[in-house]
Amino acid sequence: MTSLYVEIEIEASRARVWQILVTKACWLEWNTFLFDLDGSRPFAPGQRVQLGLRRLPREPASEFEAFVTVMEPERCLQWVSSLPGLRTETRFELQEIGRQRTKLWYQQLISGGLHRFFRPFFARMSAWGCSAWPAS
Numbered sequence: 001m002t003s004l005y006v007e008i009e010i011e012a013s014r015a016r017v018w019q020i021l022v023t024k025a026c027w028l029e030w031n032t033f034l035f036d037l038d039g040s041r042p043f044a045p046g047q048r049v050q051l052g053l054r055r056l057p058r059e060p061a062s063e064f065e066a067f068v069t070v071m072e073p074e075r076c077l078q079w080v081s082s083l084p085g086l087r088t089e090t091r092f093e094l095q096e097i098g099r100q101r102t103k104l105w106y107q108q109l110i111s112g113g114l115h116r117f118f119r120p121f122f123a124r125m126s127a128w129g130c131s132a133w134p135a136s
Contacts, residue, residue, distance in 0.1 A: 001111040008104050014096040017104060018074040021092055024049070037063060045071045049079070066090070085114035 010017055020026055022043050024036030037050040047068045052061035070078035070091070078091040089109040097103045 001109060004106075004108045004110070006106045008106075009097065010102045010104055011100060012102055013100050014074050014094050014102045017094055017102045021077060021094075024051075035061075037061075043068050043071055043077060043079075045069070051081075082112075086110070086112040 012020075020030070024043070025039055027035050033054055035052050035054075037052045041047060041049045043049060045068055049066050049068065050063065051066055052063050054061045064081050064083060066079040066081040068077070068079045069089075070076050074094060076091065076093050078089070080087065080089045082088075087110070091105075091107045093105040093107075095103045095105075
């Protein structure tokens with residue numbers, strides 16, 4: 001199993017960061033690799049959502065289904081997804097650390113027979129995606 005972890009501070013309220021996080025249609029504004037494929041299925045506990053993953057800007061997307069396991073408004077969003085040979089558990093946690101300032105923790109647990117093959121990609125994706133988060 002591989003565990004990836006990124007922590008950043010964002011110049012925005014926890015409510016604003018949460019709004020950006022759970023509005024899947026806005027994801028392409030702060031990352032180029034993970035995006036929504038079905039806007040009719042919002043995040044909700046027990047909900048399955050269709051997401052797309054693209055390693056490079058011009059390559060075709062890999063589609064996958066994620067199952068939302070935890071959703072605590074303005075605090076935590078977590079989902080799991082599985083493909084043959086690969087299972088990921090993705091978790092975002094938010095903490096207000098001052099006026100209009102939020103700490104975001106992003107963790108991804110990767111397991112399965114193919115996890116070593118995908119680890120470098122997920123590590124680059126995690127670090128870049130969190131660093132590109134909009135400031136407000």
